[in-house]
Amino acid sequence: MKRAFPILAAVTALLLIYSTYQALVVAPTENTMGDVQRVFYYHVPSAWTAGCLFFVNLLASVFYLFRRSTRADALAVSAAETGVVFCTIVLITGPLWARPVWGIWWTWDMRLTSTLVLWLIYVSYLLLRRFSDSAQTPVLAAVLAIFGALDVPLVYFSIWFFRTQHPQPVIGGGGSLDPRMLHVFLLNLAVFTLFGALLCWGRFRIELMQRHVDETRALEALLDDGQSGTSPARSVR
Amino acid sequence: MNSTRFLWAAYASVWIIHGVYITMLVRRYQRVKREMDSLPKN
Numbered sequence: 001m002k003r004a005f006p007i008l009a010a011v012t013a014l015l016l017i018y019s020t021y022q023a024l025v026v027a028p029t030e031n032t033m034g035d036v037q038r039v040f041y042y043h044v045p046s047a048w049t050a051g052c053l054f055f056v057n058l059l060a061s062v063f064y065l066f067r068r069s070t071r072a073d074a075l076a077v078s079a080a081e082t083g084v085v086f087c088t089i090v091l092i093t094g095p096l097w098a099r100p101v102w103g104i105w106w107t108w109d110m111r112l113t114s115t116l117v118l119w120l121i122y123v124s125y126l127l128l129r130r131f132s133d134s135a136q137t138p139v140l141a142a143v144l145a146i147f148g149a150l151d152v153p154l155v156y157f158s159i160w161f162f163r164t165q166h167p168q169p170v171i172g173g174g175g176s177l178d179p180r181m182l183h184v185f186l187l188n189l190a191v192f193t194l195f196g197a198l199l200c201w202g203r204f205r206i207e208l209m210q211r212h213v214d215e216t217r218a219l220e221a222l223l224d225d226g227q228s229g230t231s232p233a234r235s236v237r
Numbered sequence: 238m239n240s241t242r243f244l245w246a247a248y249a250s251v252w253i254i255h256g257v258y259i260t261m262l263v264r265r266y267q268r269v270k271r272e273m274d275s276l277p278k279n
Binding site for chain 1: 266272273276
């Protein structure tokens with residue numbers, strides 16, 4: 001497993017270079033929007049990857065609530081952090097695409113607003129994990145993650161349920177896409193999903209290592225207290 | 238419509254964000270690795 005990570009990282013890096021070349025050079029230019037439409041090849045795969053990572057966070061959080069597995073908790077926090085990175089990219093590339101096409105950076109329509117709310121929920125999740133020392137923090141975070149995940153389908157279906165400025169999805173939304181564009185889009189979708197999984201895996205490994213260090217140090221402190229004959233309760237008195 | 242600068246800004250921002258995040262992960266990994274190495278072996 002230790003060897004698999006650098007190999008997968010190298011393969012992902014090469015695939016990212018290739019998919020970026022496909023998006024910027026090979027994919028045909030869209031007639032109405034021009035070259036700026038190529039933002040689509042990063043914007044939508046980033047949104048998809050963020051959604052997948054938040055779903056992993058949901059599964060790991062539910063598993064943690066039922067089994068109290070520390071590995072599930074570590075996976076939940078890793079998926080949330082990586083998901084926030086991809087969601088941040090969605091919130092930055094969206095306005096950069098909207099400005100030349102719609103003439104505005106931002107509008108408070110349902111798709112954009114629910115995406116911003118999703119980002120804020122998971123940022124608050126990470127802040128809770130970062131600044132709360134309570135033993136109940138993983139439980140509270142897992143519950144918050146379940147509520148956060150409820151926003152993911154709302155983001156996705158908002159363009160059907162509400163009148164929005166945001167265009168319909170290219171797949172399953174009645175729109176049509178040039179086959180060459182579709183090929184590049186699906187390539188970027190697969191590569192971004194792999195990239196997201198790789199980042200999440202790396203973050204998960206670091207989280208497990210950090211927990212091992214913290215547990216060992218806590219154990220050492222307890223043993224030191226036992227050898228010196230003072231228990232934590234005595235030292236308080 | 239000169240929209241190319243928005244395209245480059247979008248692609249650059251994506252890679253700046255990923256670069257910053259990967260750098261953070263690498264530094265965090267190096268710190269935790271040092272901490273692990275400093276732990277007693279038994």
